[in-house]
Every structure is written in structure tokens, then in C-alpha cells.
Amino acid sequence: xxxxxxxxxxxxxxxxxxxxxxxxxxxxxxxxxxxxxxxxxxxxxxxxxxxxxxxxxxxxxxxxxxxxxxxxxxxxxxxxxxxxxxxxxxxxxxxxxxxxxxxxxxxxxxxxxxx
Amino acid sequence: xxxxxxxxxxxxxxxxxxxxxxxxxxxxxxxxxxxxxxxxxxxxxxxxxxxxxxxxxxxxxxxxxxxxxxxxxxxxxxxxxxxxxxxxxxxxxxxxxxxxxxxxxxxxxxxxxxx
Numbered sequence: 390x391x392x393x394x395x396x397x398x399x400x401x402x403x404x405x406x407x408x409x410x411x412x413x414x415x416x417x418x419x420x421x422x423x424x425x426x427x428x429x430x431x432x433x434x435x436x437x438x439x440x441x442x443x444x445x446x447x448x449x450x451x452x453x454x455x456x457x458x459x460x461x462x463x464x465x466x467x468x469x470x471x472x473x474x475x476x477x478x479x480x481x482x483x484x485x486x487x488x489x490x491x492x493x494x495x496x497x498x499x500x501x502x503x504x
Numbered sequence: 505x506x507x508x509x510x511x512x513x514x515x516x517x518x519x520x521x522x523x524x525x526x527x528x529x530x531x532x533x534x535x536x537x538x539x540x541x542x543x544x545x546x547x548x549x550x551x552x553x554x555x556x557x558x559x560x561x562x563x564x565x566x567x568x569x570x571x572x573x574x575x576x577x578x579x580x581x582x583x584x585x586x587x588x589x590x591x592x593x594x595x596x597x598x599x600x601x602x603x604x605x606x607x608x609x610x611x612x613x614x615x616x617x618x619x
Contacts, residue, residue: 395547423606432593432611433548482547484607491536491597491605495547 392416393485395496402473402503410468410499412483418463419485423493424456427480439466473503507531510594510610517617523581525613527594530575534596536605539568539579542591542612551592552579584617591615 392415402408412422421440425433437453439445439460447453455477457469466485470477484495509528517523529537538553554561554568554577561568567580581588594610 393547421605430614432609435606438606480545484547486605492538492550492553493597493605493607494550495540498545498547500545 391487391492391494393483393494393496395483395499397499398497399500400502402501404474404503405472407469407471408473408501410470410481410483410501412466412468412485412496414464414485414487414494417485417487419466419487420463421486422460422466423484423486424458424466424468425482425484427482427498429480433482436468470501473501475503477501478503507608508594508596508610510613512613513611514614515616517584517615519584519586519617519619521584521617523584523588523615523617524578525592525594525615526576526578527596527610528574528576529596529608531596531598531608532575533598534608536597537568537570537577538595538597538607539566540593540595542593548593581615584615586617586619589615589617 394413396411424436427433436451437445437447439458441460441463445458460466482498484493539551540548541551542548552563552566556572565582570577592613595607597605597607
């Protein structure tokens, strides 16, 4: 149990375009989902926290207009990188908290490359 | 300000040996301390976690030791195997002030187990 999926697993896009990444909790309902960014050989950097049906809470320094987060249901959250630039190239990982447990489970990640 | 300090940054152990990774935290409000294992190109996987009401938790070859007064916790991997070679992250979280169990991560330890 406690499986979180992400789609796509990798994506290449051109500078100036937008990219949407989906995060789904497959076998549990997630009250809260988190989005992280990870650069090579570094730790995870929390970008934002999202709760179903409400606006996401962004960490300091994260542009909310650039990284749009929608938590449409208890099993789905999406991250849209708008007007992507090469510096947005990174590994994006989502995670989810179960409604009945405080454990946080991570998705497999999405590798974004902006050319 | 880094709230969770992890050491060492890298660790090399011989097969069959014991791997020990240490973490120290500053915020006494933290009440949940998980360890995550991450392989290259994958999302972190929850390995083992502990609450501050116990001093030790063991699951198979993995043990967490927790010292509340010293604000330290550590991961011990017994009989280390080459397949354990990965990056390990300690983390801490709390459920207060609407934090939604937001995780604060250490910087990670790259473990290499030589055959």
C-alpha cells in the first residue's frame, strides 16, 4: 500500500512553454500533498504544500505564478511549470500524507529538461 | 538556518559491516523522525521512522536510536550489503500550527557498501 505515482517520469520541453506534472495517491486518500525540487547530489527542497480544495502554500522564494499547483481531489495534485526556462530543469518529486497516518510517501519523481 | 544536521556527508563500508548515520535537530517541537532511502533517479522511499516516546526502533537490519535530551537520532544498518548503497536522508516534522507534518530534511549521506 501507500503508493504515489507521478506522470510523466521525464519530459523535455522548449523554453517558454508550460509543462504539467501529475501526482496521484493510488491506494489512499491524501489530505495534504507536497511538491519538492531536487538538484543533483542535493537534498530535497520543499516548494509548496497543497491541501485538497484550497490554495497551495508556497515556501519562501518560490514563485507562485510560475509554479501553479492544483489539488483537485484527495488523490490528485498537479504542478504546472509555466513559461519554463533552462534554469527550471530539475527533478520534481511529489509526496502525500495519508488521512489516517502521518507518514509521508513519495512519488518516483519527474525529470524536467528545458531546452 | 538548517534545522536538521546530518553527518557524515558520505560513508564507505565493507559488506557485512555496520553503517551509522547521525542527525541532530534544533526544534524541540519536532515529534516525528523518519529516514528515507533514495536511489539515483528515484523518489525517496520511507525506510523507518520513530516518535520521541521511544528510544529505539528496529525493523530488520535497520535500527533508529533516538536521544531526546541530546536532540539526536541515528540510523544503524547492520550487515550492510552492496544493495544498500544509496543516499539516506533523515528528516523531522511536527503537527502543530497547521504544518501538515511538513518534513525538514537533512542534507543526505551517500552510502557506498563495497563487496
